[in-house]
Amino acid sequence: MSDTIIELKGLTKKYGDFTAVDRLDLSITKGEVFGLLGPNGAGKSTTILMMLGLTEPTSGKVSVCGIDSTVNPIEVKRRVGYLPDDVGFYEQLSGRDNLLYTARLNRLSWREAEKRVDRLLDRVGLREASAKKAGKYSRGMRQRLGLADVLVKNPEVIILDEPTLGIDPIGVREFLDLIVSLSREERITVLLSSHHLHQVQQVCDRVGIFVAGKLLAQGNIAELSKALFSDKEPYSTEARIERTETTDGRPLAEGLRARLLGLRGVVSVRVDGNRFYIGSTQDVTTLVAQTIVDSGFGLKSLNMKEYGLDDIYTKYFEGGELYGKTA
Numbered sequence: 001m002s003d004t005i006i007e008l009k010g011l012t013k014k015y016g017d018f019t020a021v022d023r024l025d026l027s028i029t030k031g032e033v034f035g036l037l038g039p040n041g042a043g044k045s046t047t048i049l050m051m052l053g054l055t056e057p058t059s060g061k062v063s064v065c066g067i068d069s070t071v072n073p074i075e076v077k078r079r080v081g082y083l084p085d086d087v088g089f090y091e092q093l094s095g096r097d098n099l100l101y102t103a104r105l106n107r108l109s110w111r112e113a114e115k116r117v118d119r120l121l122d123r124v125g126l127r128e129a130s131a132k133k134a135g136k137y138s139r140g141m142r143q144r145l146g147l148a149d150v151l152v153k154n155p156e157v158i159i160l161d162e163p164t165l166g167i168d169p170i171g172v173r174e175f176l177d178l179i180v181s182l183s184r185e186e187r188i189t190v191l192l193s194s195h196h197l198h199q200v201q202q203v204c205d206r207v208g209i210f211v212a213g214k215l216l217a218q219g220n221i222a223e224l225s226k227a228l229f230s231d232k233e234p235y236s237t238e239a240r241i242e243r244t245e246t247t248d249g250r251p252l253a254e255g256l257r258a259r260l261l262g263l264r265g266v267v268s269v270r271v272d273g274n275r276f277y278i279g280s281t282q283d284v285t286t287l288v289a290q291t292i293v294d295s296g297f298g299l300k301s302l303n304m305k306e307y308g309l310d311d312i313y314t315k316y317f318e319g320g321e322l323y324g325k326t327a
């Protein structure tokens with residue numbers, strides 16, 4: 001596809017016996033804001049480092065802007081802006097002077113450099129603070145300065161690794177809005193790595209969910225969040241009974257349905273012939289089996305739905321990294 005700007009194929013990174021990134025396939029389209037979402041240690045940073053050509057894949061391919069990052073990392077670096085979670089600045093220099101320094105490193109003339117830097121300071125809302133030493137900037141201001149720094153070279157892609165860590169909620173909102181407007185107005189492709197589902201959800205067109213080096217799910221936010229948050233019934237169990245009638249020919253389903261609905265954790269029960277579809281907030285397989293057997297209808301089969309997105313969410317994120325300390 002001509003519009004693909006980042007492409008990973010079977011991308012794998014091993015450290016000794018440990019697989020940090022496991023056969024990743026991913027395509028990101030030009031102008032997209034894509035979120036890499038996953039808990040600490042999931043492999044997000046390693047994937048980013050491979051995209052930037054800063055670490056070599058063990059196997060597989062990675063290309064950015066049509067360039068193989070492993071073969072030509074310098075060319076990739078020219079076109080991609082990378083904002084790590086904590087940007088290093090010359091603390092004694094003003095914000096503006098820091099940007100001018102980067103602009104000069106990128107071979108802009110003084111006139112061009114001043115013009116671009118002042119425009120960027122405006123763009124990221126740091127004009128007022130431009131003469132202040134970078135060492136005196138708040139965390140949110142530093143990240144905005146970092147974004148301006150990355151934009152000095154007019155990148156086609158920007159990669160942000162946990163850019164909102166340690167920023168207060170208003171700062172986060174402003175920073176994320178800035179990213180979205182940049183992407184929309186200048187058609188910059190943005191790859192945002194984070195373990196904050198809600199932040200990613202606010203700004204990304206699509207997300208990929210990383211767990212233990214694997215991309216477990218990817219897609220449009222509406223679909224994924226629907227799947228992630230429809231967790232009133234995260235468990236779904238299907239039970240088949242032997243008979244659907246009593247010995248005198250009366251239908252049994254209604255009585256059994258009511259009994260199943262009364263079980264702790266069961267939210268819904270749908271009946272279709274001799275099949276019962278049970279939605280619940282917890283694993284109810286044992287209770288369901290017992291109820292059906294006790295009722296004397298004969299249990300033919302019992303299956304719990306395996307590994308839905310909600311299960312992934314519950315298992316890996318909830319109560320852990322995602323909702324840990326931040327709002």
Ligand SMILES: Nc1ncnc2c1ncn2[C@@H]1O[C@H](COP(=O)(O)OP(=O)(O)OP(=O)(O)O)[C@@H](O)[C@H]1O
Nearest residue numbers: 015018020038039040041042043044045046047195
């Ligand atoms: N140089 C290395 N040597 C050995 N193991 C490494 C190395 N770099 C990363 N790892 C391991 O690879 C796994 C993935 O790490 P990575 O930093 O990519 O995860 P992450 O998703 O970016 O997490 P975080 O959100 O904490 O940055 C982790 O288990 C990490 O300990």
